[in-house]
Structure formats: C-alpha cells, structure tokens
Amino acid sequence: MQRILWQWFQREWQVWRVGALPGLAVIGLVVLLRGVGALQFLELTLLDSFLRSRPAEPMDERILIVGIDDADIRQIGQYPVPDREIVSLLETIQAHQPSVVGLDIFRDYTIPPGQTELAKAFKKSKNWVAIEALSLFTGDRVATPPPATVPTEQVGFVNALVDRDGFLRRSLLSAKDANEDFHFSLTAQLAKRYLEAHGKTLDNGIRDPEAFRFGKTELHRFQANTGGYVGADDGANQILINFRSGQRPFRTISLTDIKNGNFKPEWIRDRIVLVGITSDVQKDLVNSAAIVKDNPGLVPGVEAQAHAVSQIVSAVLDGRSLLNTLSDPWEYLWIVAWGLLGLSLGRMSQSPLRILLGLGATSVVLTGACYLAILGGWWLPVVPAFMAMFLNGAGLTTALFYRYGQNLQMGIAQRQLVINQTFDAIHSGPLQTLSSLLRTVKSQSLAPEALLLELQKLDDEMRSVWESVRQEVLIQDHQMRLGSNVTLDLDAPLHETFAELFYVTLQRDLPYFKTLKIQIPDVEMLDERFLAMPQKQMICRFVEESMCNVGKHAIGATFLRLVCRQEQGENLIQIIDDGQMLDGKALELSAKGLSLGDGSTQNVLRFSARGGTRQAQELAHQLGGSFQRLQNTPTGTICQLKWRAKRR
Amino acid sequence: MQQLIMPTQTNPKILVVDDHASVLEGTVNSIRQQYAEAKISVAQTAEKALGIVKEGQPDLMVVDLCIPQRNGESAKIETGLQLLRDLMQHYPTLNLMIQSANTASLVRLKPAINAHEGGFTIAAKSLSLPDMLTRVDWALQGLVFTPKEMRSGLEMKSEWLQMLKLAFEGGLQDKAIAEQMNISERTVRHYWTKIQDALGIYPDEGKNIRIHTGIRARQEGLID
Numbered sequence: 029m030q031r032i033l034w035q036w037f038q039r040e041w042q043v044w045r046v047g048a049l050p051g052l053a054v055i056g057l058v059v060l061l062r063g064v065g066a067l068q069f070l071e072l073t074l075l076d077s078f079l080r081s082r083p084a085e086p087m088d089e090r091i092l093i094v095g096i097d098d099a100d101i102r103q104i105g106q107y108p109v110p111d112r113e114i115v116s117l118l119e120t121i122q123a124h125q126p127s128v129v130g131l132d133i134f135r136d137y138t139i140p141p142g143q144t145e146l147a148k149a150f151k152k153s154k155n156w157v158a159i160e161a162l163s164l165f166t167g168d169r170v171a172t173p174p175p176a177t178v179p180t181e182q183v184g185f186v187n188a189l190v191d192r193d194g195f196l197r198r199s200l201l202s203a204k205d206a207n208e209d210f211h212f213s214l215t216a217q218l219a220k221r222y223l224e225a226h227g228k229t230l231d232n233g234i235r236d237p238e239a240f241r242f243g244k245t246e247l248h249r250f251q252a253n254t255g256g257y258v259g260a261d262d263g264a265n266q267i268l269i270n271f272r273s274g275q276r277p278f279r280t281i282s283l284t285d286i287k288n289g290n291f292k293p294e295w296i297r298d299r300i301v302l303v304g305i306t307s308d309v310q311k312d313l314v315n316s317a318a319i320v321k322d323n324p325g326l327v328p329g330v331e332a333q334a335h336a337v338s339q340i341v342s343a344v345l346d347g348r349s350l351l352n353t354l355s356d357p358w359e360y361l362w363i364v365a366w367g368l369l370g371l372s373l374g375r376m377s378q379s380p381l382r383i384l385l386g387l388g389a390t391s392v393v394l395t396g397a398c399y400l401a402i403l404g405g406w407w408l409p410v411v412p413a414f415m416a417m418f419l420n421g422a423g424l425t426t427a428l429f430y431r432y433g434q435n436l437q438m439g440i441a442q443r444q445l446v447i448n449q450t451f452d453a454i455h456s457g458p459l460q461t462l463s464s465l466l467r468t469v470k471s472q473s474l475a476p477e478a479l480l481l482e483l484q485k486l487d488d489e490m491r492s493v494w495e496s497v498r499q500e501v502l503i504q505d506h507q508m509r510l511g512s513n514v515t516l517d518l519d520a521p522l523h524e525t526f527a528e529l530f531y532v533t534l535q536r537d538l539p540y541f542k543t544l545k546i547q548i549p550d551v552e553m554l555d556e557r558f559l560a561m562p563q564k565q566m567i568c569r570f571v572e573e574s575m576c577n578v579g580k581h582a583i584g585a586t587f588l589r590l591v592c593r594q595e596q597g598e599n600l601i602q603i604i605d606d607g608q609m610l611d612g613k614a615l616e617l618s619a620k621g622l623s624l625g626d627g628s629t630q631n632v633l634r635f636s637a638r639g640g641t642r643q644a645q646e647l648a649h650q651l652g653g654s655f656q657r658l659q660n661t662p663t664g665t666i667c668q669l670k671w672r673a674k675r676r
Numbered sequence: 677m678q679q680l681i682m683p684t685q686t687n688p689k690i691l692v693v694d695d696h697a698s699v700l701e702g703t704v705n706s707i708r709q710q711y712a713e714a715k716i717s718v719a720q721t722a723e724k725a726l727g728i729v730k731e732g733q734p735d736l737m738v739v740d741l742c743i744p745q746r747n748g749e750s751a752k753i754e755t756g757l758q759l760l761r762d763l764m765q766h767y768p769t770l771n772l773m774i775q776s777a778n779t780a781s782l783v784r785l786k787p788a789i790n791a792h793e794g795g796f797t798i799a800a801k802s803l804s805l806p807d808m809l810t811r812v813d814w815a816l817q818g819l820v821f822t823p824k825e826m827r828s829g830l831e832m833k834s835e836w837l838q839m840l841k842l843a844f845e846g847g848l849q850d851k852a853i854a855e856q857m858n859i860s861e862r863t864v865r866h867y868w869t870k871i872q873d874a875l876g877i878y879p880d881e882g883k884n885i886r887i888h889t890g891i892r893a894r895q896e897g898l899i900d
Contacts, residue, residue, distance in 0.1 A: 525784065
C-alpha cells in the first residue's frame, strides 16, 4: 500500500515538476508584487467597497452628534461661532447629564463675545473634552494648541491619518509630541471616559503591552504591513477603523434643534455627545469610501470621530468585532494556497471549458469567502489570492489551447505526408504504367489482349492508391485503422495497443510471417505523458510498417520480436528479426510500389521502404529522438525508435 | 511436478461477478457441485466487486467481461477490461477465471496477463460443466489457460525462452534458474505456467508436465 502511494506521489511529482514550474513562478511574482506594495491600492479599494456593501447595522444609540450646519451659522450671523454660543450650547447639553461631551471645534484663540466663559465652563464640567492638533507627521507642521486654561486631562488631539490615496481608514489613539509628552486623541478620551463610567478602565495590552486594553478587549496596534498595507506609517498608536455600516449609523441633530428643545432628553442622558461642524460651506471634512453617503467620499470630521469612538465602545461593551488581519506568514500561505488551487484545476481536468468553469466557481467562492470574512471582522487578502489563482488557472487554459493547436498542426503535417506519399505512389505506379502504355500504343505494336492486361494493371494500381488514401482520411482522431476492418483504440496505454497491433499484424498474409516459428511480444509500459494523439498514431504506424517489412523482406525469418520498454528515461521500440534482407534491390522494388505478395492494397502507399524510412525519420525528429536500422547478429535487422520520455 | 501445483482447497473463498442474476445463480450452483464448502460471494457491478476484494482477497474470482460500473449503468466490455486491469495491478497473485467468449477484446490485456502472477483461465459461458469446473480448478491452482485464438502463432517472451534454455540445455533446477536470472523462485514457477499455456500443455493424468514441456519446446525449436 505504501509503495503504491509512493509511486503515485512520484508520478504526480514528475507531472507537477514539469507543469507547475511556471505556475509557481506566477505565485512567486504575485507574492513579490504584493511585497513591494504594488497591490496596496487595489487591496485598500476593495476593502472599502466590501465595507460599504455590508448590510446596515442598527444606529449606535450611545452617540449623539450635534452638528453646527449652514442654517445654524446663518442664524448666528458670525463665523467662527463665538465662544458664548458654544458655551450656551454645551450648558444646554450638560443640563441633560451626558456621560461625556467632545467639542470637535478648534478654540486655540478666543472668539468674542464670551472670551472668559469657555475656560470657566470647562473648569466646571469635567466631562467635557476640547481638541488640539499635534505636530506629528510631516503633513501638519503647524500644531493647533488647545483652548487656553483647559487642563490636559480634558484635551484630545484630532490629527487624521489618511492613506496615500487620501482616504481615511485608520484611527489614532495616542501619540507623543515633539517634546516626548504623551497625548490622548479625542477618540481615546471619549471612549476611555465613557467606558470608565461603565466599569471598564483603560489598561495596557496583554499580548502587546503598548496596545490599549479595556477589560478583555485589546485594540491591536496597526503595523506597517498590516493587511493590504505595505510600509505604511505605523507611528504612534493607531488601529484600523471598522466603520459602522448603514445610511444612518448615528443620530445627528443641529444646534438649532438643541436651542429649540427639539430633541428627547434620553438622546443625551448618559450618552457620548460630539459637537462639531457639519456645514458644507465651512468645511471640516475627511475622505472615506467605506461609508455609505449621498456625496460619496466626503464625511464630516465629527462623524469620522463618531465611527472611531463607536467601534471601540461597541467592541468592549457589545463584542462587535474590530477589523482584524492575519499575520504576514498566514497571509502569504493563504495566497500561495489559492495559487496552488488554480494550478490544480488544470491537473484535475484537461478540458479548457471545464477549467474555465472551475475558475469561475473558484473565483465566486474566494470572493464570497472574503466578503463573509469582512462581515465577521476579518480583512483577508482578496486581490493577490485572486491574481495567483486566476493567472494560474487561465495560464493553464491557454497552455491547453496551445497544445490543442499543436495537435492540429501535427495532424496537418501528417496529412501533408499522406498527400506527398499519394503523389509518390501515383508517380511511381500508375503514371509509369501509363507512359509505357502510351509509348507502346504510339508504336502500334500492341496486341489487344496485351492492351487489356496493361489497362487492368493500371486500374488495379489506381484503385489501391484510392483505397489507401481513403483509409488514411476516414479514421477518427483517437482511432487507427489496420487492414480493412480492424480499428485500434488509441485511448488505451500504448503497450496494450501494441499487443493488439502485434496480434493483428501477424495475421496478415505476408510471405515471411509464414516462416516464423516464434513471436516474441516483449511489451511493457511506456512513458507516454507527453505524447499527443497524432504522435501515438504515427508510432503505431511505425510499428505496423516495420513488422510488415519483416513479413515482406526478411527472407526465412524464424522469429519476430517486438520490444517496447523504458530504458534510462528513454522510450525504446525495437522490431527485431533474423531473416535475410536483400539490400538495395528489395528496397528499390518496394519503393516502386510493387507488391511482394501482400494481398492488402495498402502496401503501395505505406509499406514502401523508402517512404517508410522517411516517415520514421520524420517521426523520430518530431519526438526529439532517433530512428535507426541496425544489423542483427548473426542475421536479420533491428528497426529501432528511441526518444526521451520527458523532453518538455 | 506436483510441487508446482498448490493443493486444491476444499473450502475456497470465491467471488463471482456477473450482472445477470440468473447467470450468477447458475455459476454459483455449478461451483457448489465441486466445492460444496466454498464461501461464495457475488457482485453485479465492477464497483461492488472491487469493494469486496478490498476487504479481503478471495482465493478465486470469476468475472464476466460485460458488466456495468455501478448499479443502473449499462453493461460494457470496457468496464470488465478496466476491472481486470485494476485487479491485476493491485492484486498480482489473485486467481482469476474470465467468463467470456469474446477473446478478441482480451488481446490488449495480454501484457498485463503475462505479468500477472496468479492463476488466469478463460472459459466461454457455453463450455460444458466438467470443462468449466476444470478451468475453475486450474485457476485455483494458479495455472494459466488462454484460448489459442488469442495468439497468432507460438508466442513467447524473451525471459521465458531464456528460462527454457537454462532448464533444458543447462539442466538447472528452479532455484538455480532464479539465481541466474535474478528473479524469485515464485516468478520462475509462474513462468512455467505461462510457457505451458503458450505450448498448449495442461495437467493430464499420468503425464509429467515438465518433461512434456521439454519435449514440446524441442519440437518447436525453442531449445536445441
């Protein structure tokens, strides 16, 4: 059992070694492309569209956005909105006991009227958080300080981290400024305060001490090569944003709504309230393609903050998943596995149509699996896996089409050979007879009986040519016709076909088959993985013809031996006899198409030694091997065809 | 000569494969006449037959060539041929008796039959009961019988010729032949049965089969 398994493995390995090398190269190329970041853009774009096409989640009731819109600004009649307006807004909200309030509006300098009121109000309400901007990245050289006199515990930074395509996909939690002082982001401040109120305090991560952890939920830090990213800026503490899906992920009301009491108190009580600018004129916008919007891509900054806070709070309190990724080794294993799957499609089926169908089905499965993974919070590499799988599958299909074309060409070459031989046969047979006939008729010395005889001979010759051409043309691709009514099936292994060929051919009525005492069919399995159908056909023709040559020319042969076996990586076919072959003359005679007693009509065309040798040499050339006619000791001939089994 | 032939078992395990229930019954009854204690199982498809052999190799398998692959499919000679290929490849010592009159289709299996080390006999279904039971017996003994129609003349493999020379010209015993030819003694015994089949020599009361083989080989000019 083990031996059989090992043999199977070796056989498969041989095939894969030859067939899979280009496939493995393709996989390698895809891995390389991904490694240098050439696929990052595609992967990120696909991530956005997957996130966008998720089914809608219910609105996050924990967060209320109070947006100052264009109508509000028109009513106030001043921009930036003066401090007094803001304080009055915050006081109204505070009256309904929110858990925490984030003011996502820069107040690095005061805007009268109400200059001093803001500072006082912040001192009074410890659950308010103001914002600042740090000088973290090359992009933002100018830092924006927080409002003066607001204590640092009540400040969070709002730097946004956008990718090279300008889209927001990551959220900052904390960072150090140029003086190495530690700062929380607004997101972190709001989430931390809200979660503290729910008994989940901020701690260091267990797996990664630098990561944030609330209870059992650890917020995995984004690394330079996380997911589809390659060499991204992974400074500070950042995480991927698993945007909340749906048209209305958060409840949003305007400043006017608050002023007019146009809200329910429970929208505010114990909630996270984010106050920011949602005006289309006074822009505070970021780009995101992962959120469903009427105006795709543009999201108010305050809403982006809401997504970032919401995902942390929901993860800790509801177990909603964050956006997870596989580690690099697993990601590449996943890509290679899909590549191999694409490759094995070609091994499982030889039909281009089936491979294409398989390719379609596999693509659907891959895309579906990755979409389901996104629903479960896992971002898998779709693009490289798809490329590796598809290129391999499609490549194999092309290769198969190519092989089909090659088979066709070989078939055409064989037909051409038949045509040439037909021409030869006509030229050396009937045409010769006809010209001699014409000569004698012109000299008018021919008796009517002799003329009739000559004409009959001509008729016979013409018929035999016609018969053999007809037989060559009528056969199907996977069949071969022997004699008048035996058809060989070439789908079977070659050595089995030879056994049948040997048996059938020896029954032909040829003079020196009758003298044979022993028939020796030493046939064993050949390595025929790289043989196309027309080649098999030609090899069978070669064996048949060489055997018939023995029957016709090997005077007094006592044995005929057919050898067929593998020898040192080569396929070997030998037809051996011990008869006396008349040299020169016999060949010349048979070349003229004169039968040596064979009752069959085909000898004119195929068994002519001259044409036979030429065809055998042509065959040897096609197989990349050699054809030889050797002297057997003490007497006889060895007809030998030899070719390397694994030439491609 | 006797040591060549394994003693005929009294309660052999026999598997009969045929898609016609009535033929199956007939075959089973015939076998029972000779081997009353035989453990006979039956299969009507190639798939089932292979499944049974996988569970434990029988002492003899009687196979009809024209059978379906699985239930509901049509019976084809190709299926029977493929079953034989599989059996001979994976169970090289399995004794087989083929029930078929269609010897032409078996010609292509000759390389596999020649390499097979178990008994292999062919019996047309029209054969008389005693003759058929003889073929069963021969197959059980590990002997080979193939009809003359499967050969266009005297067919010999090179190895068999070499062995004949060593045995009758060199006068060697099986053990010495095995050493000379670098094969197992079992293979030597199996060559003898193939040669005897090729020469048309089968067990006969009172005849020494090996001496008879020598006489016939000399007549045919296979040895000096």
